[in-house]
Amino acid sequence: MVREIVSIHVGQCGNQIGRAFWKEALAEHASANVDGVFDDCMSTFFRNVDNRTNRNVAIGDGRQPIYDLKARAILIDMETGPVSETNRGELGELFDERQFVTGVSGAGNNWAHGNVIYGPEYNDELLEAVRRAAETCDSLQSFFLMHSLGGGTGSGLGTYLLTLLEDHFPDVYRFSTVVFPSEDDDVITSPYNSVLALSELTEHAHCVLPVDNASLANIVASWDSGPDLRPVGTGTSSGFDSMNSLVARLLTDLTASMRFAGDLNVDLNEITTNLVPFPRLHYLLSSVSPLPTRSSAEVFDGRTIPPAAAGFDGRPRRMAQMFSGAFSASNMLMRADPRFVAVVTSCDCNGTGHRLGWIRTFVGAYLMASHVCLPRELCRRSKFLACGLLVRGEVVVSDVNANIERLAAELDMVHWNPEGYKIGLCSVPPVGTTQSLLCLSNNCCIM
Template sequence: MTQSVVVQVGQCGNQVGCRFWDLALREHAHVNKTGVYDDALSSFFRNVDSRKSDGGACGFGGRIQHLKARAVLVDMEEGVVNEILQGPLSEVFDSTQLLTDVSGSGNNWAVGHMSYGSVYREQIVDKLRKAAEHCDCLQCFFLIHSMGGGTGSGLGTRVLSLLEEEFPEVCRIVTSVYPSPEDDVITSPYNSVLAMKELSEHADCVIPVENQSLVDIVNKIKHMSDGGKPGLTIRKDSSIISGQGGLRGAEKPFDAMNNIVANLLLNITSSARFEGSLNMDLNEIAMNLVPFPRLHYLVPSLTPLYTLADVSVPTRRSAVWLPMPLYLPHSCCDSCRAVYYS
């Protein structure tokens, strides 16, 4: 089984990453009832024996001792990273995975990309190498960042270029959060344009996420659930709710939006983490969906975004009709132009 490393850059990247690791742990806790460290867990987590002085990793098939995320957290402000370290996920990360500063990038792409990128280059490369050394078969780097902020767009794209330089054979999938037209950061359009050039040159796949679309989705669902009509209560295991509390519970303002992005990443990697007839390699995403190297922007889609509490969703059937175009013999009848897989 292959492993992937998640690189979170900037305030937005670390907030989305926090929700991602929370949902990933919940997903594996729901699936893995035996408490055994298996291939699915190894995709994003290391099993570390804290009783050993060197913190050595435990092999497959053993009991889960202490899970450590395969992640690198980078931010030029300490606020979000310190909040993660003081929260319920504090045990999932350690100091060797973190890189922070105190001044921030001032919403300036050039400061993040050129200034901080040059100052912290060696430290970033060192942390990326250490994360890669813990993998038996490193397959992919997932970079999560925003396009509007100085650290996310500037330093995030600098980290992307470092990944291509240090690990040219490893797939680089980038999740970029684009700013909305009502963004309060005046420099966000300029940061986005400058970052787009770097994404086109150094990424293998880019999954763009529009911030305004997330706001509209969450507001529409919240308005519907607040309508007072019976049967409109949303389940706690929906894509916009983490499962802890609800829309009016202890959720933070951006948690519902971040949960959508986190669920999107989990669904993309589920076929590579879990066994099944549709199991596929993450490299096949780029191989099948990218016709030209620079034309690698993929439109994400996720459904269902929510499930009503009193609605029973039937299980999906493993059947699909596939049209067979052009290369069928002309003598075939119309009924032969589809193949049924069950």
Template sequence: MLFFYTRSPTDIQRSYRAQSSLKKCGKDPAWIPIVTFNQSAILTNVLTQGCRLVKYHVECPFTDSGIISTMQMTNMDNDHIPKYMGQCGNQIGCRFWDLALREHAAVNKSGIYDESLGSFFRNVDSRYDDPADIPLGSGRGKIKSLKARAVLVDMEEGVVSEAMKGPLKEVFDFQQLITDVSGSGNNWATGHKMYGVQYHEKLSDIIRRTAEFCDCLQCFFVMHSMGGGTGSGVGTYTLNLLADEYPDVYRFVTAVYPSADDDVITSPYNSVLAMRELTDKADCVLPIENQSLVDIVNKIGQAVPSAKMGKRVFAASGVKSGSALTAGEGGLSKPSDERPFDSMNNIVANLLLNLTSSARFEGSLNVDLNEITMNLVPFPRLHYLVASQTPLYALADVNLPPRRLDQMFSDAFSRDHQLIKADPKHSLYLACALMVRGNVEISDVRRNIERLKPNLKFIHWNQEGWKTGLCSVPPVGQPYSLLTLANNTCVHNSFSDLRDRFNRLYKRKAHVHHYTHVDGMEITDFSESLESLNSLVQEYVTLEQHMNKPAQSEPRLQVLS
């Protein structure tokens, strides 16, 4: 999935005033893009320059627009264009849009195309062959026809075709689809070296064309799996494309890792080959493990009374499919429409909703995505953030009692709520972000931080490494929620397990010939990817050796006589 974060036409018009203000700050305003309301296309270099403009907004208090580098949190004037890669990415994407529509419908009951909707959807006049975009304007216009800011990519037609025939079909634009018929055959080389090269121009064009509906490109958000061929291969190829064509734009990745008993034998190869690209090209990665999702879903199924769960069926990977995590009344999908992985995909979709809540709704202390990168990534390669969220049942058809606020914070740091198989409380924190939604005061957050700090180990040079965000709008059906993003050394355990599974295959060169016969794929790609993973694991292990080192007591400033 790929997000573009942008500013609104209103803020771009403010760049006229920004020119004179920049002169006062001693900055050169000559390169500032001036864009009018009716401008239909914005060139790539202008979009990129727009991000540099925002950085000056942070440094110089010359504007009243409240813009911060990646997302404008105060005014919520930013656009999101998701890009789904492969079967996993597209299935999660469908759940994401279903839940996003439900969340916006709960807040926006008057059918107004406001700033909140504008961050995810275009408002178009569909009476024409080439639908015309209706500008946000004052944020009080009526909704005509909503089109998701989304691009769907898969080298098979099944999932995308299903989406275009399902209840969300009117939301997606046929011009923003890329499909093939043969698939990548669970082969990273086929996806990356063959289909990536084959569809390079089309990928580049569709990203550029979709970005032209935005006002100023700010951030990419890529969603794909790691075990398959299209997600890992085409997904990381697209990440390279973004790094080449939009080098100054942040690149966030949510990557779903296969479990140890994955039914794709070559998934360790695909994951390790893809990880080299994520480590080198992404600014921030949110790893999610399939096994953690399975465990969470089954745990929720046990917690929900059977009378409220309705009829249970056993889906793929042993997941019990019930109503606790599936679309219920008020959504676009009916409970009978539930597919095997919907309950797992809902967890990831809610992660994305919580992550972007500050871009869509107001709050007393909203968090910008570039603040996450700035505060949680102390070293360029160590940008893998461990995510957890609570509550994990957030849909209206389950009347479970809400978690007490303090218990919610405790749950977020427990092993059972992590989206990877790890226990961060027994490893070293480099930094941690708390993104809270609902009627929660900053004093509540501070109290819980002080309560939890004695049980958490932070690296000695960043003992106060907390980042806090407050969004006033809670998820549907819950009074509040909490998303934590932690840069924690526990992630190296998952990477070490993946490396071991890779080595068990590679030491016998099993299935390697399926990769090397693809044009452009070399045997050295395996060894170089393994070396990159070894280096990454070692960096985390080296930091973890400082776990018991006392905190630095030196003053930050010293007066020299």
């Protein structure tokens, strides 16, 4: 009936994001679904299992009671820690044992270990887990992979899995949410790992949503008295939890328009169609506006639906702020500024902050794209190849159009795509707010 999404969490980072993601998803459906029935939009992420017979309950007319909710997810790690932490925690009952694929010794922060050694070794086990998840779906639409680029398991095994999925499920869309390492990263091998993983992502993913720890930390820092920023790898601190909830918010917003009703529905495959003009240029910069002040799971404690926290009321000025915010660097989940005025002189785009040299694998591709638009010397602002605006809440199409017209002068679209905006309207806002905007841009500043 509806389209399902199977989420695959690989490695420690992926599992931590996964935890935040499922919390967010549960909170969102709990607040949207007041009757407590298993409806169409829930079945995108969840299965309804009758625990007496251990069978899946069909959606039927969307009025079935919820027996036992299971997540459509696969948890993978080459050490048992993160997975069993999820299993022991409050989300444990969302998963059953057969959804776990674990090793014992870890990949040692080595991409090759994860990809070349563990990949073939766990090949059958991974495939079996994916098959089992896919078989419970009526019309599986996409896989969401969540992993880091710096580590060994996430980047190595994650990208191995990507090729595996491409071979066995060629028609199912593969979305990767990858976490770039921060610059003061403690993993020495992370540049190698990232380059190797990126080349795989460029070849085998349909769409990549990169985020980086530094930007997430900046956003979290703006919330409260400063997050506890311990080095990557140690992290179960509250800072990481908040950062993960931002990523979770990105994913729930991305899928909101396919789950809930709206004036202008956006299916996931529409995102790849519209935002990927050339097959290899599928890295989408994401920004959330207005920035969530707290994660939904905190706002929504399962009992009461709080009044709108952000106090948005649909007045034009607030609306304008929301749209402007989406294009400002502070809202980006990846450190890049789509409006930054930079004179690009060499292959290293030195205007967009301290980008590391290791992203060259796809820098080349993006430069080719900007060759198409303008001579590089003249490319003063970073070019938008395409831009998706997914709006949630009580926003009408004319608001969106008015704001696009207002902002169009500031944004530099590629000359062959001057109206490259994809609009989605979903009537269900995120928990605790009345409006929200997710902006996905395919932008040259991602270099």
